[in-house]
Amino acid sequence: MERLRRLACLLVPHYAVAAAIRAEPGLRGQPVVVLSPTAPARVVVEATPRARARGVRPGMTEAEVLARPRGVLCRERVPAHETDTQGALLEVAHAHSPRVEEAGPGLVYLDVAGLEALFGDDAAVADRLRRAAVAAGLAARVGIAGSRAGARLAARLGRAGVVIARGEEAARLAPASLALLDLSPEMAARLARWGLQTLGELAALPPADLHARLGPEGPALAAQARGEDPRPLRTSSANPVLEEHQELDWECESLPALAERLGELGERMATRLARVDQAADRCEWVCRLADRTERSGALAPAVPTREAGALLPLLRASLQAALGTGPLPAAVTAVTLRAWPVRVAAAQEGLTERARPNPRALAETLARVVAAAGAEGVGEVVLLDSHRPDSIELVPFDPLAEGRVGGEGVCSRRSSALAVRRIRPLSRAAVRLVGGRPVALRSDRLSGRIVASAGPWRASGEWWSEARWARDEWDAELADGTLCRLAHDGGGWYLDAIYD
Amino acid sequence: MAIPIESTPPPGWGLQGIESLLDAFPRGRLSEIVGSWSSGSTSLLQALLVRATAAGDLAALVDADGVFDPASAARAGLDLRRLLWVRCGGQITVALRAADLLARCPGFAVVAVDLLPPPARSMGHRGLDHPALVRLERGVSGRDTTLVFRSPRHVAGSVAALVVEVRQQHPCWIGLPRPTRLGGLASEVSVRHTRGPVARQLLPGQSWTITWSPPWNA
Numbered sequence: 001m002e003r004l005r006r007l008a009c010l011l012v013p014h015y016a017v018a019a020a021i022r023a024e025p026g027l028r029g030q031p032v033v034v035l036s037p038t039a040p041a042r043v044v045v046e047a048t049p050r051a052r053a054r055g056v057r058p059g060m061t062e063a064e065v066l067a068r069p070r071g072v073l074c075r076e077r078v079p080a081h082e083t084d085t086q087g088a089l090l091e092v093a094h095a096h097s098p099r100v101e102e103a104g105p106g107l108v109y110l111d112v113a114g115l116e117a118l119f120g121d122d123a124a125v126a127d128r129l130r131r132a133a134v135a136a137g138l139a140a141r142v143g144i145a146g147s148r149a150g151a152r153l154a155a156r157l158g159r160a161g162v163v164i165a166r167g168e169e170a171a172r173l174a175p176a177s178l179a180l181l182d183l184s185p186e187m188a189a190r191l192a193r194w195g196l197q198t199l200g201e202l203a204a205l206p207p208a209d210l211h212a213r214l215g216p217e218g219p220a221l222a223a224q225a226r227g228e229d230p231r232p233l234r235t236s237s238a239n240p241v242l243e244e245h246q247e248l249d250w251e252c253e254s255l256p257a258l259a260e261r262l263g264e265l266g267e268r269m270a271t272r273l274a275r276v277d278q279a280a281d282r283c284e285w286v287c288r289l290a291d292r293t294e295r296s297g298a299l300a301p302a303v304p305t306r307e308a309g310a311l312l313p314l315l316r317a318s319l320q321a322a323l324g325t326g327p328l329p330a331a332v333t334a335v336t337l338r339a340w341p342v343r344v345a346a347a348q349e350g351l352t353e354r355a356r357p358n359p360r361a362l363a364e365t366l367a368r369v370v371a372a373a374g375a376e377g378v379g380e381v382v383l384l385d386s387h388r389p390d391s392i393e394l395v396p397f398d399p400l401a402e403g404r405v406g407g408e409g410v411c412s413r414r415s416s417a418l419a420v421r422r423i424r425p426l427s428r429a430a431v432r433l434v435g436g437r438p439v440a441l442r443s444d445r446l447s448g449r450i451v452a453s454a455g456p457w458r459a460s461g462e463w464w465s466e467a468r469w470a471r472d473e474w475d476a477e478l479a480d481g482t483l484c485r486l487a488h489d490g491g492g493w494y495l496d497a498i499y500d
Numbered sequence: 501m502a503i504p505i506e507s508t509p510p511p512g513w514g515l516q517g518i519e520s521l522l523d524a525f526p527r528g529r530l531s532e533i534v535g536s537w538s539s540g541s542t543s544l545l546q547a548l549l550v551r552a553t554a555a556g557d558l559a560a561l562v563d564a565d566g567v568f569d570p571a572s573a574a575r576a577g578l579d580l581r582r583l584l585w586v587r588c589g590g591q592i593t594v595a596l597r598a599a600d601l602l603a604r605c606p607g608f609a610v611v612a613v614d615l616l617p618p619p620a621r622s623m624g625h626r627g628l629d630h631p632a633l634v635r636l637e638r639g640v641s642g643r644d645t646t647l648v649f650r651s652p653r654h655v656a657g658s659v660a661a662l663v664v665e666v667r668q669q670h671p672c673w674i675g676l677p678r679p680t681r682l683g684g685l686a687s688e689v690s691v692r693h694t695r696g697p698v699a700r701q702l703l704p705g706q707s708w709t710i711t712w713s714p715p716w717n718a
Contacts, residue, residue, distance in 0.1 A: 358606050358607065361605055361606055361607070362605060362606075362607055365601050365602060365604070365605035366584075368601050369584075369586055369598050369601050369602065372594055372597045372598055372601070373586050373587065373588055373589070373594050373597075373598055374589070377566070377586065377587035377588065377589065378584070378585070378586050378587070379584070379585065380580065380581060380583065380584065380585070381568075381570040381580050381583070381585050382580070383570060383571055383574060383580070389571075390569070390571070391571075392570050392571070394585070397584045399558050399582065399584070399607070416518050416543070416547060416710055416711070416712055416713060417543065417546070417547075417550075417572070417575065417576035417577070417712060417713055417714070417715050418540070418543050418684060418685050418712035418713060418714050418715055419542040419543040419545070419546040419569070419572065419573070419576070419712075419715075420569040420572040420573075420715055421537075421542055421567040421568075421569065422567055422568070422569040423567070424566050424567065452671070452673055452679050453679065454673065454675070454679045454680055454681045454682055475681070475682040477671055477673075481538055481668050481671070482537050482538045483538040483671050483682065483685065484538075497569065498537050498538065498567075499538055499682070499685065499714075500535070500537055500538050500539065500540065500541060500542035500543060
């Protein structure tokens with residue numbers, strides 16, 4: 001069975017540090033330690049090899065680390081960064097194989113059997129996985145073998161992992177150190193007392209004797225040392241929502257700086273979307289402020305996109321619409337960006353169809369117009385099913401929906417109709433009546449003698465509900481030639497509209 | 501007040517005139533419709549939008565004061581599904597910003613800007629800030645978009661390729677001796693200014709008479 005299986009292991013060493021470096025790429029190549037967030041005794045959780053070379057070890061306190069010569073950079077552990085990193089690692093795996101198992105922080109298995117037709121032999125697959133991980137901001141080790149245990153141990157061999165040929169797991173792993181196994185300190189000390197140093201020495205011990213001395217764990221460790229692990233993959237599906245989070249060491253106090261930070265998250269998100277060959281249908285951003293409040297916003301591109309060049313202007317416009325162009329209400333301490341990915345099929349337009357607007361340019365323009373004029377004032381107007389005057393609703397403008405572009409409009413007649421300029425909000429007016437007809441108007445917009453009028457036109461509706469309404473309308477001509485519509489309801493007169 | 505003898509205008513009266521006038525608004529240039537209230541200037545702007553959406557194109561209306569009446573516009577033939585309505589809350593700077601963005605976006609056949617009388621601080625000696633107008637003109641230049649301002653007075657200065665002025669001739673009331681209903685509005689549309697090769701077929705002073713039928717007759 002294991003001769004037929006080919007499993008790859010993607011392993012991110014020093015996972016907490018790797019997550020911190022991925023969130024802050026400027027740390028790459030630096031001596032970095034990640035500290036537990038628990039105050040006052042903040043201790044080292046993980047350290048990079050460069051930091052270890054300076055004598056830093058897990059468990060040291062922050063004060064001990066800072067006392068080291070040649071400064072070591074300290075960062076607090078952020079669970080959200082590790083979650084994002086795990087998501088990115090899973091996406092790398094899902095981009096290569098549909099069968100993926102998430103085995104723990106920084107550890108992912110994927111079934112690579114049959115991929116040689118797509119990517120080449122196992123070495124080429126391993127190289128491709130390694131490069132994809134680097135593109136995701138992770139220095140992952142890759143091992144390929146016939147089992148999960150073999151692949152995991154192979155990932156820990158060599159400079160960046162090795163490929164073990166079919167059926168050669170035991171022989172290839174035999175000279176490797178026992179330290180490659182995930183041994184508890186007690187077990188490691190016990191095996192050391194027995195004089196065991198390599199995986200081969202452990203694998204060669206009789207299983208019955210191992211069971212007698214170590215219990216069930218003994219034979220299991222020996223099987224791992226031989227690269228045996230018959231358990232099948234427990235496959236998981238890709239995350240339905242992609243999330244990128246950034247804790248800001250330097251708080252953002254201005255909109256441009258915040259937009260830049262969010263732009264970095266947007267670029268990372270675009271890379272992740274491209275990796276899984278999907279596009280963002282909807283995005284949401286959340287800013288945590290220093291005053292412990294949150295501000296958030298959402299954006300929906302006119303068409304799903306995964307291009308950073310399209311996402312970034314939309315994010316900037318959304319930020320501007322939500323926070324305004326002035327100073328921020330408080331410094332921003334963390335930003336989160338979420339994307340809802342969808343798979344987008346390529347579409348072929350017909351030869352006879354009118355050219356559609358560029359979706360990307362249109363989406364960006366609409367977002368910027370919304371940022372300038374406010375979301376409540378921009379959109380497509382829909383007439384509500386009511387006779388009540390000015391019963392309208394504004395919905396998001398979706399010009400690329402079916403039937404919006406091309407072909408004749410739903411109202412193909414061309415009319416030289418008199419336009420109506422509706423007064424909003426209602427403008428109360430004083431109207432003088434003679435013989436029941438209006439003869440003079442005074443309002444904050446129009447005033448004057450009425451020289452001609454027609455009416456009243458009576459309208460009412462919704463008499464069956466609390467929202468019933470009724471009013472009389474008059475068309476009137478003022479002495480200066482202005483044509484207007486006056487209305488009267490139970491509350492008095494008002495200037496309803498001007499004909500123009 | 502003028503009360504015509506006929507009970508209602510003939511169907512389609514003035515239609516040919518308005519078609520040739522609408523054809524004259526150049527694409528890729530800034531045009532302007534000038535007219536006071538009840539002159540018919542908004543009706544002319546609406547006619548441009550109706551024609552664009554009826555042809556299957558997208559149009560945008562930047563409405564500085566939020567006075568657009570969708571119900572009557574729909575009765576006049578405007579396809580609201582193809583119209584982007586931008587209400588600017590009475591702020592001219594927002595209107596100009598939105599117009600600038602929309603003029604630069606491919607896909608809109610008409611970008612109509614319904615302006616308020618601009619406050620003194622945003623006025624140059626003759627109209628809106630010249631740099632803003634030049635930016636708008638450059639934004640729409642070379643595009644397949646007709647950018648049209650409507651304003652109570654001439655604000656686009658020399659930047660506009662076509663300026664037409666709409667004056668009220670007379671309203672049409674129906675009913676003698678006492679009016680019983682508004683029958684329409686007769687307007688005179690005249691070319692006030694042209695610039696550049698696009699509008700050369702028009703001559704300053706050329707005029708049309710258009711009768712706008714009331715919205716309930718559209």
